[in-house]
Amino acid sequence: MSAKLKNKGVVPSITVPDGGKWATTARQTAADLLSETGLPHRRDEYWKYTDPTTLTAPEATPAAIFKSDEALPFDGVDAVKIVFVDGVYDAAQSDALELAGVEIETLADAAQKDIHWAGSVYGVLEGRGQNPVSRPLASYNTAVSEQGFVIRATGKAAKPISFIYLHESETSDAVIHHTIKLDEGADLTVLENGPAAARINAVMEVEVADSAAFHHVRAQGRDHERRTATHIFARLGTESSFKSFTLTVNGILTRNDAIIEFTGDNAHATVAGACAGDGAFHHDDTVFITHDAVNCESRQVFKKVLRNGAVGVFQGKILVKPDAQKTDGYQISQGLLLDENSTFQAKPELEIYADDVACSHGSTVGAIDDTALFYLTSRGIPHKEAQDMLTLAFLGEAIDEVEDEALADDLRSLLQGWMARRHS
C-alpha cells in the first residue's frame, strides 16, 4: 500500500496519489472523510460480528499461495481477460483492452485525462454510500488506489469482461478500484475471479443508467489464508437492472459489502451469494439497499454452508424512503451447519417509510435434513454423497439467481470440487 494505516480507529495519514483533476479531488475527499470516521473497529454497529483488525492492520498478514493445476473458473467463457498479479495489472498476460460497445482504460491512464463521467462516478457513488453508515475501508480504497479499471459501456457489450486476480506473493497487499458506467440501454457482464493477494481491499462503483443492465458474477479464489474486503456501490436508473452473485469457497476472512441505491422507477436489483467454509473461515455479507424510487424490486439471496468452526455472517438492510411506493423488497439468508462447531449470525433489517410496499425477509439456520438424508441413502446413495447432494441443493437456490446457465454450471462444479475435496 502506498499509505500505511494505523490500527484501531486511529486516523491514518494518507498521501493521495497524483492524478488528473477529477481523481485527485475524489481521493482528497475520501481521505478527508476517513480522517473524520477513522478505521472500523469491533465497536462499530456493522462490525460487531466480524473483527476488522487484520483488514486495517498496517501490514497484510502473509498468506500461503494456493497451487492448483485445475482450470480457473469462467476459463471457458469468451471474454476480454484482464489479469492482475498481486493486485497489479499485468498487461502482458491480459487481452487487448478492446471490446465493441465498451471503453476500457486503466485507472492510472484515465486519471490523467479529463473524463467527465468518471468524475461523476469515481468516489461519488462510494461517497453516497457513506451515509447513514460510514464505510472507512472504502474511503481508504478511494483515497489511495492506483489500480483498477475505468469502464464505460455505451451499448450491448459483445462479450463479458473477465478480471482474473492472481496471487503470487505471500505478503502482497492489494487495493483495486473499478469504476463502471453503463449508458442508457447498455448491457455489460463483468466476471471476477481469484484471491488477488494475501490481503485485498476492492471497490467497484457501478452507475447503471436508464434501461441498462449490469451482470456481475464473482468467485473469490481458493486460497485458504487470504483476507478480503470488498465493496460494491451501485446506483440504478429507471427500468435498469443490476445482478450480482458471489461464490466464496475458502479464505480465512471475507467481508463483502453491497450498497445499492434505486434512483429511477421500475428498476430491479439482485444481490446474491453462496459460500462454503471449512475450519478457519469467516464470511460476512453486508448489504444495504435504498429504495428511493417507485415500483422497484430488490432481491437478496444468501446461503452459507459451514463446518469445523466456520463462521457465517449476514447483515442485510432494506430502506424504503417515503416516496418509494410499490417497492418489492425480498431478502433471505440461510445457514446450513454441517456440525455443531459452526455458527451463522443474521441481522436482517427493514426500515420502511412508504405505506404501499411489499417487503419480506427471512433467515434460517439448520442442519442437514435427516429425513431427506435417510431417503437418499435408502436408495443406495452413500452417506457422504447424499450429504453433498443436499448441500449442493441448498446452495443451488442461491446459484439459481445467476441467469447465465454456463456461468451457473461453472459455479456448481466449483462447489462440487470443494465438497469432493472434503472427503479425501
Place this chain on the structure above:
Amino acid sequence: MLEIKNLHVGLEEEDKQILKGVNLTVETGKVHAIMGPNGSGKSTLSYVLSGKDGYEVTDGSAELEGVDILDMEPEERAAAGLFLAFQYPVEIPGVGNMTFLRTAVNAQRKARGEEELSAAEFLKVVREKAKSLKIDADMLKRPVNVGFSGGEKKRNEILQMAMLEPKMCILDETDSGLDVDAMKLVAEGVNALRDAGRSFLVITHYQRLLDHIKPDVVHIMADGKIVKTGGPELALEVENNGYADILAEVA
C-alpha cells in the same frame, strides 16, 4: 429371502417399546402382506429393516439372504437388494428427480462391482419405465417429489423400485391416498416386477390393494407382534369383519 426372528425394537429417545417380538419369514419369489390397525408397528418394522435412525433393536435379528442386515448402513442394505417404498415419500427441493434416480442406480451398481450406466443408457431405461407408470417428462425433471400429488409420489416410489430392481421390496401403505385408477397403475407396476427371484412385503391397512397384488401369505400385526398368519382369505376376513374379531380371538 427375508428372515426376521424375535425382533424387539424401541425408540432411542424415549423409553418406548414398539416391536415386541416379530417373527416373519418371506420366501424367495413370494408376496407376503402385513395388515394391522394403525399404530401396530408396521411402518416401524419397515424403517428398522431399511436402517432409519432413531430406533434401537433390543433383541432378535433380521437377515436378508442369510446375512444380518441390522448393523448395515441404509445404503449397504439397498445395495444388498432391499427397497422400501415409503408411506410418506420425502420431498427434496433442489435435487432433480432424474439426477437422484441416476445417482442411486449407479451408486448401487458401483457398490456391487457392476459398471455404471451411461447417461444415454439410463435415459432410455427410465423413459420406458416412467411411461408405463404414466410419469411424464416434467415429473422426471422436477425436484424429487416436490409439488407431486399423493398419487404421483407413490408412482415415483414404484419407478424407483423398477429402476433399482431390488430383491426384497417392502411397500408401506403404497395404496393410501390413491384413487382406484392410480392404485391399478401402481399394482400393475408392482406385478410387472413379480419374479421368481424377487420377494415382496406389502404393508396395507385395507384389503383392496390385495385384490390387485395377490399375496401368497397374509399376516396380521397388532401391538408390535404378528398375531395371526394365513392365506389370502385372511385379508377378506379383515375386510368383512374388521380387526376386532381377530384381535379378540388371539387375545
